[in-house]
Amino acid sequence: MTRAPHIPGVHTESASVPRTNTGLLAYLLAGLFFGVVLVKSEAASWYRIQEMFRFQSFHMYGLIGSAVLTGLVTTALLRRFGHTRGGERICVTPKEPGWRRYVLGGLIFGLGWGLAGVCPGPVFVLLGAGIWPMLVVLAFALLGTYLYGVLREKLPH
Structure with missing residues (x-):
C-alpha cells in the first residue's frame, strides 16, 4: 500500500488510501x-x-499577489470543507508565531531566485521547453534540499 507523503502542517484524520492510476x-x-x-x-x-x-x-508582482490571494482562499476553504477523495478530513495546523525563520528563509530563497533567475517551480517547465542550462539550477536546488535534510536538526525551526 502506497502512502501519501507527509506535508508539514497538513494531516488527515485516518490512514491514507492507496493512489490510483486515475488519481x-x-x-x-x-x-x-x-x-x-x-x-x-x-x-x-x-x-x-x-x-x-x-x-x-508590475507584471510579476501581480502574478505573485494573485498566487498569494489564491493560497489564502484555498487554505480557508480547506480549513472549512477540506477532505480527501476518500472522505478523510484534512486538518491544517496553524503556523508557529515568529518572524525570523520566515525572513531568513525568504532571504535565502530570494538570493537563489535572483542568482538563478528562476524560482524552483518553473525549472521543470523550462527544462521541458528545452532550456538546458536549467539542469545546473536543478542540480543545485537538489543539493540545497539534500543539505537542508542533513542539517535540519541543527537549524532553528
Missing part, C-alpha cells in the same frame, strides 16, 4: 496545465524576473 493522471494533467500557465503568463521568463527585481515592471 496520478489527474496530478499529471494538473502539472501540465500549471506548466503551460507558467509559460504563457511569462512567470518562467528570466527577463520578467529581472524586471521584477529591478522594480521596472
Whole structure:
C-alpha cells in the first residue's frame, strides 16, 4: 500500500488510501496545465524576473499577489470543507508565531531566485521547453534540499 507523503502542517484524520492510476493522471494533467500557465503568463521568463527585481515592471508582482490571494482562499476553504477523495478530513495546523525563520528563509530563497533567475517551480517547465542550462539550477536546488535534510536538526525551526 502506497502512502501519501507527509506535508508539514497538513494531516488527515485516518490512514491514507492507496493512489490510483486515475488519481496520478489527474496530478499529471494538473502539472501540465500549471506548466503551460507558467509559460504563457511569462512567470518562467528570466527577463520578467529581472524586471521584477529591478522594480521596472508590475507584471510579476501581480502574478505573485494573485498566487498569494489564491493560497489564502484555498487554505480557508480547506480549513472549512477540506477532505480527501476518500472522505478523510484534512486538518491544517496553524503556523508557529515568529518572524525570523520566515525572513531568513525568504532571504535565502530570494538570493537563489535572483542568482538563478528562476524560482524552483518553473525549472521543470523550462527544462521541458528545452532550456538546458536549467539542469545546473536543478542540480543545485537538489543539493540545497539534500543539505537542508542533513542539517535540519541543527537549524532553528
